[in-house]
Amino acid sequence: MWCSRLYLIGIMLLGTSVLYAQKTDRDYLRSGNKLYNDSLFVKAEVDYRKALEINPKSADAMFNLGNSLLMQQKGKEAMEQFEAAARMEKDKEKLAHIYHNMGVILQSSKQLPQCIEAYKQALRNNPKDDETRYNLVLAQKQLKDQQQQQQNQDQQKDQKQDQKQDEKEKNKDQQDQQQQQQNQNQQNQQQNKDEMSKENAEQLLKAAMQDEKDVQDKVKKQMQVSGKKLEKDW
Numbered sequence: 001m002w003c004s005r006l007y008l009i010g011i012m013l014l015g016t017s018v019l020y021a022q023k024t025d026r027d028y029l030r031s032g033n034k035l036y037n038d039s040l041f042v043k044a045e046v047d048y049r050k051a052l053e054i055n056p057k058s059a060d061a062m063f064n065l066g067n068s069l070l071m072q073q074k075g076k077e078a079m080e081q082f083e084a085a086a087r088m089e090k091d092k093e094k095l096a097h098i099y100h101n102m103g104v105i106l107q108s109s110k111q112l113p114q115c116i117e118a119y120k121q122a123l124r125n126n127p128k129d130d131e132t133r134y135n136l137v138l139a140q141k142q143l144k145d146q147q148q149q150q151q152n153q154d155q156q157k158d159q160k161q162d163q164k165q166d167e168k169e170k171n172k173d174q175q176d177q178q179q180q181q182q183n184q185n186q187q188n189q190q191q192n193k194d195e196m197s198k199e200n201a202e203q204l205l206k207a208a209m210q211d212e213k214d215v216q217d218k219v220k221k222q223m224q225v226s227g228k229k230l231e232k233d234w
Contacts, residue, residue, distance in 0.1 A: 025055035032064060041071040059088040063098055075105050096126030103135060112143040 032047030048065035051058055066081030082102045089095050099122035106115035119136035123129060 023050075023054075025051040025058055025061060028054070029058075029060055029064065032061075032068070036064065036068055036071075039071075041068045044068045045072070057088055059085045059094070062088065063094070063101075067101065070101070070105065075109065079105050092125040096122045096129055096132070098122075099125065100129065100132045100135070103132070103139070107135065107139050107142075110146075112139055112146060115139050116143065
């Protein structure tokens with residue numbers, strides 16, 4: 001399991017004089033942090049939003065609001081707050097915390113290339129952060145495993161496509177062979193018909209010739225019996 005610990009930016013008391021009549025953004029940040037540490041994330045969110053109403057450019061309020069939203073399983077909204085805080089924050093250590101928490105969200109949603117870049121950004125701002133370095137190494141391994149899995153799936157898909165293509169070509173060859181056989185059968189049938197027609201014609205001709213010969217023979221026989229003789233007509 002990857003490490004899901006989030007950083008929370010604490011607010012230090014910068015002075016001893018506090019105006020109780022009107023709370024400042026720092027007052028809401030402090031009360032929000034206390035509520036957050038007590039796992040009262042919804043109430044902490046309210047105080048962080050009040051801090052932002054007073055000071056819309058407070059990167060601390062944006063960051064801690066993002067944390068409270070994340071603990072409520074509102075990752076998309078939390079990421080928006082972290083991105084806004086990263087644009088406002090100048091302190092490198094705080095920036096490292098922001099990018100670390102962004103990496104946690106991206107890692108949990110399997111957006112590994114973006115997650116790796118977020119962890120790298122965190123380490124650029126704080127190279128000594130071993131927890132971020134551990135998360136980075138783990139994310140890189142997860143990405144490698146994911147790519148290997150995708151490659152295996154692509155290979156299996158290609159193999160299935162090749163098999164389908166082979167089956168398609170095999171079926172086509174079979175269809176071609178069947179068509180050729182059918183054509184050959186038709187040719188043979190036609191040839192047989194032609195041969196039968198020729199044979200019938202020859203038989204009919206022979207029969208006709210035989211009939212004619214029989215008739216001639218019969219006439220000659222009758223003439224011989226009657227003793228008649230054909231005379232030339234002058």
